[in-house]
Amino acid sequence: MTAAAYSVDVRRMEAFSAVELYALLKLRVDVFVVEQACAYQELDGKDADALHLRLLIDGETAAYARLLKPEDDFPRIGRVIVAPAHRGSGLGGVLMRAAIDACGAHFPGQPIALSAQSHLEPFYRSLGFVPTSAEYVEDGIxxxxxVRPAEGQERAS
Incomplete structure (x- = not known):
């Protein structure tokens, strides 16, 4: 994937058109509820306060992540998706690097947290995240x- 092939778009929910927001939420439901056969509350009330990061290819969302501002601890990256048509292209790494950069810009000097599906732990480790919990089951997965330490803090390996 070359840099010219995609663009990064970060914005709040109210900045999307109805059509853009519908497409984004449909992708999330298609992957997290339908594809993963996981009945859970996808629309969880956190989207209005979040930043929504999209990687766009030819104007369409190829990958997405939701960035939540710190509440009790650190900013969080969640709802990480690469659209099925773009899987295996390396776009997951591009998406996560863009999400890490966006967290650094919006929440400077803070560690970044996420809840990783266990099979993706090696991928997130390669991006500097370290486990902070034992494995647990959430929504059957x-x-x-x-957590990824803030820039400048030593990372555990």
Whole structure:
């Protein structure tokens, strides 16, 4: 994937048109509820306060992540998706680097947290995240909490 092939778009929910927001939420439901056969509250009330990061290819969302501002601890990256048509292209790494950069810009000097599906732990480790919990099951899928230290802090390996 070359840099010219995609663009990064970060904005709040109210900045999307109805058509853009519908497409974004449909992608999330298609992957997290339908594809993963996981009945859970996808629309969880957190979208209005979040930043929504999209990687666009030819104007369409190829990958997405939701960035939540710190509440009790650190900013969080969640709802990480690469659209099925773009999987295997390396776009997951591009998406996560863009999400890390966006967290650094909006929440400077803070560690970044996420809840990783356990099978993706090696991928997130490669981006500097370290496990902070034992494995647990959320919505029928094994997960592990992970944190990426703030820039300038030494990372554990």
């Amino acid at each position: 094994p997960h592990v909490d992970m």
